[in-house]
Amino acid sequence: MSTKKKExxxxxxxxxxxxxxPDLPVEEAVQAEHMAExxxxxxxxxxxxxxxxxxxxxCRVAFCSRLNLRKNPGMxxxxxxxxxxxxxxxxxxxxxxxxxxxxxxxxTVDGVNGFVNGQYLTPAEV
Numbered sequence: 442m443s444t445k446k447k448e449x450x451x452x453x454x455x456x457x458x459x460x461x462x463p464d465l466p467v468e469e470a471v472q473a474e475h476m477a478e479x480x481x482x483x484x485x486x487x488x489x490x491x492x493x494x495x496x497x498x499x500c501r502v503a504f505c506s507r508l509n510l511r512k513n514p515g516m517x518x519x520x521x522x523x524x525x526x527x528x529x530x531x532x533x534x535x536x537x538x539x540x541x542x543x544x545x546x547x548x549t550v551d552g553v554n555g556f557v558n559g560q561y562l563t564p565a566e567v
Contacts, residue, residue, distance in 0.1 A: 499530070505526065508558070511555055530546075534546075545558060546559050
């Protein structure tokens with residue numbers, strides 16, 4: 442076999458071998474970087490969950506005998522439950538929606554998510 446033909450064969454066979462072998466240290470570095478980003482995102486989400494609980498304010502239904510827990514903020518939204526006077530709710534004073542009829546707070550009562558009109562709430566004495 443001539444030297445020229447042998448060089449061509451070596452070049453042809455060596456290219457696929459290099460392409461078939463991934464650079465493992467780079468892949469591992471990318472995977473490690475991705476895992477670090479995922480862990481950081483999970484930590485931020487956990488901190489946000491803790492912050493929403495710690496910024497919650499316990500309120501009591503007042504100024505009315507019954508308060509409607511509505512599906513959406515607004516006087517025309519469907520009523521999900523009727524809360525009696527004195528019922529205690531945990532609200533986040535930083536999360537609210539105003540629609541011209543009042544300021545609406547998202548709450549969860551007995552596993553039901555809805556909105557209540559803030560004008561009928563008063564801070565609960567601790």
